[in-house]
Amino acid sequence: MHPQGKNEIEKVLEKLKSKAETCQRCRLHKTKTRIVFGVGPATADIMIVSEAPGYWEDQRGEPFVGAAGKNLNALLLQAGLKREEVYIANILKCRPPANRDPLPDEIEACRPLLEGQISAIKPKFIIALGRISAGELLGRPVTMSKEHGSLVDCTYAGTSFKLFPTYHPAAGIYSGRTKLELQNDFRKLGEMFKKV
Ligand code: SF4
Incomplete structure (x- = not known):
């Protein structure tokens, strides 16, 4: 049972969303x-935290739509999860031009929104997609080739959860090896869920 009621969490998330809609804390609002x-x-046990919206996400206002969404949904199925069961968010709420990596000052400016989401939802697990998301949550640089595919204890915004770092699904589109590693990671995650 979640410590807060679903309606209360939804209200907190709605307030944060309104803040994001008028936010001008970094250059990306322009x-x-x-x-x-x-x-x-709002009461999801599992959250996905990725890096930033891409072209289609920016057009539609939703994370992981189009080909990226299809790709993520297929990976979630490998772990025995349906997209509707997980809460999906990004570190940045606005798209960086030409899909470049988030800059440190943008991550810092947007941090209160992610902190607010995580401390309201209080997930038991967070799947971090890509080294930037994993690094933000762990508070240190992450080398994904060494650290992907295992559960680690993590505390962020006063909330403790198990973190599962893995590659960003977009990396799997370009490299066959990364695609296989991503599929293996999500399969492994499904096995881990059965044990906890
Ligand atoms: S990316 Fe985040 S901090 Fe920057 S303008 Fe958008 S909502 Fe605000």
Whole structure:
């Protein structure tokens, strides 16, 4: 049972979303089409934290749509999960131009929104997609080739959870080896869920 009621958490998330809609804390507010706040159940046990919206996400205001969404949904199935069960968010709520990596000052400016989401939802697990997301949550640089595919204890914004770092699904599109590693990681995650 979640410590807070579902309605209360939804209200907190709605307030944060309104803040994001008018946010001008970093340069990205000038170039975005719309914010991509996050989507999923307010009381989800599992959260996905990725890096930033891409082109289609920016157009539609939802994370992981189009080909990227299809790819993620297929990976979630490998872990025995349905997309509707997980809450999906990004570190940045606005798209960086030309899909470049988030800059440190943008991550810092957007941090209160991610902190607010995690401390409201209080997930038991977070799947971090990509080294930037894993690094933000762990508070240190992450070498994904060494650290992907295992559960580690993590505390962020006063909330403790198990973190599962893995590659960003977009990396799997370009490299066959990364694609296989991603599929293995999600399969392993499914096995880990059965044991906890
Ligand atoms: S990326 Fe985050 S901090 Fe920057 S303008 Fe958008 S909501 Fe604000």
